[in-house]
Amino acid sequence: MSARDEVLSRIRTALGDRRPVPDVPRDHRTTDDRPPDELLDLLTERVEDYRATVLRCPPDAVTPAVVAALDTGLGAGVGAGWDPASVVVAPGVPDAWRPDGVATDDGRPAVGLAAFAASVTGVAVAIAETGTLVLDGSPLCGRRALSLLPDCLVCVVEAGQVVGEVPEGLGRLDPVAPLTMVSGPSATSDIELQRVEGVHGPRTLVVVLVA
Amino acid sequence: MTAVFLGIPTAPPGVGHLRGDRSFPDAARDALRDGQLRANLGHATSTIRAKRAAVVGEVPDWAELRQAGKAIKAATMARLDEHLLELETRVTERGGTVHWARDAAEANRIVTELVRATGADEVVKVKSMATQEIGLNEALEAAGIAALETDLAELIVQLGEDRPSHILVPAIHKNRAEIREIFARTIPGVDPSLTDEPRRLAMAARAHLRERFLRARVAISGANFAVADTGTLAVVESEGNGRMCLTLPDTLITVMGIEKVVPTWRDLEVFLQLLPRSSTGERMNPYTSLWAGVTPGDGPQEFHLVLLDNGRTAVLADEIGREALHCIRCSACLNVCPVYERTGGHAYGSVYPGPIGAVLSPQLTGVEDNASLPYASSLCGACYDVCPVAIDIPSILVHLRAEHVEAQQRRTPEAAAFRALARAMSHPRLWRLAQRAAGLGRFLARGRPTMPASLPPPASAWTRSRDLPTPPRETFTAAWAREHGS
Ligand code: SF4
Numbered sequence: 001m002s003a004r005d006e007v008l009s010r011i012r013t014a015l016g017d018r019r020p021v022p023d024v025p026r027d028h029r030t031t032d033d034r035p036p037d038e039l040l041d042l043l044t045e046r047v048e049d050y051r052a053t054v055l056r057c058p059p060d061a062v063t064p065a066v067v068a069a070l071d072t073g074l075g076a077g078v079g080a081g082w083d084p085a086s087v088v089v090a091p092g093v094p095d096a097w098r099p100d101g102v103a104t105d106d107g108r109p110a111v112g113l114a115a116f117a118a119s120v121t122g123v124a125v126a127i128a129e130t131g132t133l134v135l136d137g138s139p140l141c142g143r144r145a146l147s148l149l150p151d152c153l154v155c156v157v158e159a160g161q162v163v164g165e166v167p168e169g170l171g172r173l174d175p176v177a178p179l180t181m182v183s184g185p186s187a188t189s190d191i192e193l194q195r196v197e198g199v200h201g202p203r204t205l206v207v208v209l210v211a
Numbered sequence: 212m213t214a215v216f217l218g219i220p221t222a223p224p225g226v227g228h229l230r231g232d233r234s235f236p237d238a239a240r241d242a243l244r245d246g247q248l249r250a251n252l253g254h255a256t257s258t259i260r261a262k263r264a265a266v267v268g269e270v271p272d273w274a275e276l277r278q279a280g281k282a283i284k285a286a287t288m289a290r291l292d293e294h295l296l297e298l299e300t301r302v303t304e305r306g307g308t309v310h311w312a313r314d315a316a317e318a319n320r321i322v323t324e325l326v327r328a329t330g331a332d333e334v335v336k337v338k339s340m341a342t343q344e345i346g347l348n349e350a351l352e353a354a355g356i357a358a359l360e361t362d363l364a365e366l367i368v369q370l371g372e373d374r375p376s377h378i379l380v381p382a383i384h385k386n387r388a389e390i391r392e393i394f395a396r397t398i399p400g401v402d403p404s405l406t407d408e409p410r411r412l413a414m415a416a417r418a419h420l421r422e423r424f425l426r427a428r429v430a431i432s433g434a435n436f437a438v439a440d441t442g443t444l445a446v447v448e449s450e451g452n453g454r455m456c457l458t459l460p461d462t463l464i465t466v467m468g469i470e471k472v473v474p475t476w477r478d479l480e481v482f483l484q485l486l487p488r489s490s491t492g493e494r495m496n497p498y499t500s501l502w503a504g505v506t507p508g509d510g511p512q513e514f515h516l517v518l519l520d521n522g523r524t525a526v527l528a529d530e531i532g533r534e535a536l537h538c539i540r541c542s543a544c545l546n547v548c549p550v551y552e553r554t555g556g557h558a559y560g561s562v563y564p565g566p567i568g569a570v571l572s573p574q575l576t577g578v579e580d581n582a583s584l585p586y587a588s589s590l591c592g593a594c595y596d597v598c599p600v601a602i603d604i605p606s607i608l609v610h611l612r613a614e615h616v617e618a619q620q621r622r623t624p625e626a627a628a629f630r631a632l633a634r635a636m637s638h639p640r641l642w643r644l645a646q647r648a649a650g651l652g653r654f655l656a657r658g659r660p661t662m663p664a665s666l667p668p669p670a671s672a673w674t675r676s677r678d679l680p681t682p683p684r685e686t687f688t689a690a691w692a693r694e695h696g697s
Contacts, residue, residue: 004311007469010219010524011292021289025283028275030399046494107508110459111425143509144458144500148451167480175441175476176305176503178510178607183495186451190364190380191387191409193255197414199363200420201451201498
């Protein structure tokens with residue numbers, strides 16, 4: 001018997017013929033009726049709680065906010081000190097969000113992205129309650145390595161992408177897309193169970209909230 | 212109905228890490244003498260308990276999520292074969308290859324052959340309980356393949372040639388000074404001025420692993436969840452080492468226990484709320500990666516999923532014990548357990564320590580191979596209270612103790628003593644004689660309310676960890692007869 005058939009037959013033996021399937025109560029919250037403004041504030045508070053930075057901007061001033069985010073993330077004075085060529089953006093990021101001179105992900109072998117100091121992407125959805133951004137591998141979010149290898153990640157979130165709870169967030173996603181849920185900068189609790197930000201993923205996360 | 216009766220094999224001995232070389236009480240006695248260990252554990256578990264309580268307390272529908280989580284797991288187990296077949300179909304449709312492994316040895320063989328076929332002689336690994344359980348690193352090493360653990364705590368354990376002692380934070384038994392010492396001693400070219408500040412230690416690990424990630428061609432991971440109706444796998448982590456392994460190499464091999472499957476995408480909305488708050492005490496862990504098969508142009512272009520039994524079907528055969536398969540490995544039960552807090556994880560022998568280990572390991576191996584574990588608990592119930600999927604660990608412990616006692620066929624001094632007691636209690640003359648004999652024990656107590664712990668065997672087996680009250684001067688029946696005449 002193949003391993004597959006044997007494991008399946010063990011399961012059937014273990015369960016026997018009578019195997020009632022219990023009802024699954026789903027009485028938890030699946031929507032959030034707080035007004036959008038409150039959700040934006042909650043998202044901000046929760047993301048900042050992970051020691052990430054949130055910058056708000058109006059829809060017609062995203063580029064200056066992205067520049068400010070890069071200033072923050074790359075530790076430079078306003079408008080100076082970082083080379084635009086060291087910043088890579090996801091291919092689907094609109095022109096209106098791009099600072100002058102930044103590079104676009106050109107599909108080079110993924111490890112080549114480690115040469116950039118920062119990356120800029122959009123998100124698929126943001127979950128306020130948990131301060132979570134979800135990237136889905138679309139042109140706007142870029143491939144997974146793009147938001148992983150550069151040490152500073154700037155994510156642009158539009159107000160309409162913000163939901164309250166985890167169930168609403170997952171409901172908006174394509175389950176077969178390569179998804180990355182990002183809640184703050186990379187961190188570890190492995191030393192004495194105390195949280196330390198910044199291990200293998202980006203050590204700095206800056207969120208530009210367009211609202 | 213038990214697995215033995217049904218002929219379902221448990222996890223085989225001689226491979227993997229489900230059995231200790233000593234009994235729990237023996238190993239625990241040594242651990243209790245280690246003051247540093249107890250201080251480290253006490254500090255770490257109290258930190259995490261407070262964080263968990265705070266973030267669980269802020270969720271108004273925690274009880275509902277917990278009930279949903281429990282019911283989803285029970286419903287999954289009732290149709291486990293069907294869900295696994297659906298998962299296999301979906302993963303295959305998306306360009307992945309599914310393998311089935313009856314036990315640890317077979318899983319190790321499958322993974323070793325897959326790695327060999329790529330020509331790689333080193334792999335990067337994401338922390339995974341399943342691969343620890345089957346001893347995959349040792350199997351790879353025997354085949355000349357170096358397996359590099361990339362989770363910070365796993366790295367500490369690997370570099371220190373130590374064993375993991377916690378399912379979430381395998382190096383919880385080490386404090387920052389000890390970790391600094393391990394890094395300074397074992398990481399080539401490490402900055403000699405490295406301090407024991409956690410941030411500096413994390414940076415040293417980053418520098419050590421960075422180049423290895425970038426050159427890795429094969430990665431091995433576990434999975435926290437696998438969604439049957441979409442073929443989506445999920446890995447929940449913090450550091451980004453998981454993302455590195457799941458994204459950069461050409462080939463990804465995921466080893467997953469068959470009980471990790473969940474039926475639908477919607478089920479994740481429950482577990483992705485329950486797990487992070489229960490494990491690290493965060494609203495959400497920093498990174499969760501979800502993928503289905505292969506995505507052209509993004510991540511590994513070859514994906515293998517190894518579905519592992521290794522005793523799980525034997526657990527499934529036990530109607531009471533099967534609830535242990537619902538575990539989502541959050542480790543909350545370890546952190547609240549008064550026994551774990553004092554003994555640490557090594558005393559349990561298996562890679563699954565603490566309350567969940569005490570019910571899972573003996574079932575995976577057969578209770579005779581981990582006979583002392585069902586007794587490694589005070590039955591206080593704290594584990595049940597914090598468990599995000601409401602596993603009734605105390606009831607399973609009691610059930611396993613009964614099974615163990617039965618399996619022993621009355622061979623121990625304790626069993627012999629109870630047999631003698633049963634006889635004496637059913638014969639009034641013998642009973643009175645026995646009570647008079649017990650009265651003689653009073654002189655050993657020298658007026659104290661409990662008997663000394665250093666009684667001769669077999670009584671010592673009882674008094675080593677329990678108080679035995681000093682027998683009264685006069686039995687109740689003797690006093691009654693004196694005062695009322697009989
Ligand atoms: S038994 Fe429950 S509390 Fe313990 S690790 Fe598993 S899910 Fe967490």
